Amino acid sequence: MLRNKGLTQAELSRLSGEGASKINEYSKGRILPSAVTAIALAEALDVSVPFLMLGRAGVADAAHSVPILDASRALPVSGHDLKLYTQQMTLDDHLLRQIGRQTTEGLIMVRAEGDAMAPVITDGAHVLIDRLDRRLREGVFAIRIGETMRIKRLRPVGVDGVELISDNAIYPPERFEGDLLAAFSIIGRALWTGTRL
Known part of the structure; x- marks a missing residue:
């Protein structure tokens, strides 16, 4: 997803306010972000929270x-x-x-x-x-x-x-x-x- 958005993990860290090591852990699927962090990450990536967490595509209702x-x-x-x-x-x-x-x-x-x-x-x-x-x-x-x-x-x-x-x-x-x-x-x-x- 980062490549599609043209972002590095360091850039996502800066945009979302989340630490770079946590971003790495999230991207590898080792841990899940809290609700507040998921919202910040979704906003930084310009995707919905369900898409970020579950990979569900589609237009928001x-x-x-x-x-x-x-x-x-x-x-x-x-x-x-x-x-x-x-x-x-x-x-x-x-x-x-x-x-x-x-x-x-x-x-x-x-x-x-x-x-x-x-x-x-x-x-x-x-x-x-x-x-x-x-x-x-x-x-x-x-x-x-x-x-x-x-x-x-x-x-x-x-x-x-x-x-x-x-x-x-x-x-x-x-x-x-x-x-x-x-x-x-x-x-x-x-x-x-x-x-x-």
């Missing part, structure tokens, strides 16, 4: 594809700014069943940045977000504060307030109440990042 949000740009208010969804990720039937869904309606994929939600959500991990589920309650959500996106545990507090909690204890909770809520909105509930949340 549009009903099982979700857009990947480029969160490095300003976030869309409505979710309809297609320039921000630059790639698609294919989900298999097993994952859809695991999260209790039959379709991908309202689902987007985002890439986590930083260690605030470690060890549950690691830096660079893909996180599946349900944009149809934006009701404030306890749980892990993708949120917008101004034009930036964050993934945090939310907990309603007081009459109209919300507390943002990081899983990494070095980051203190943040509270949004009153006028501060004007800059805060829920993008959607986090459903999966390698395992169901």
Whole structure:
């Protein structure tokens, strides 16, 4: 597959962020990558995860594809700014069943940045977000504060307030109440990042 893409193992290592020795082990079939690593490798090779892992060719079923949000740009208010969804990720039937869904309606994929939600959500991990589920309650959500996106545990507090909690204890909770809520909105509930949340 590397030859077909014109890549060396060293180049794939650089593109995927995976160590060169691991790339060698994967290519020889000695070990299998984790779900997060498989996604990174598939993206670097511009193939689907099923094709990478199982060698299954074919066109991805549009009903099982979700857009990947480029969160490095300003976030869309409505979710309809297609320039921000630059790639698609294919989900298999097993994952859809695991999260209790039959379709991908309202689902987007985002890439986590930083260690605030470690060890549950690691830096660079893909996180599946349900944009149809934006009701404030306890749980892990993708949120917008101004034009930036964050993934945090939310907990309603007081009459109209919300507390943002990081899983990494070095980051203190943040509270949004009153006028501060004007800059805060829920993008959607986090459903999966390698395992169901």
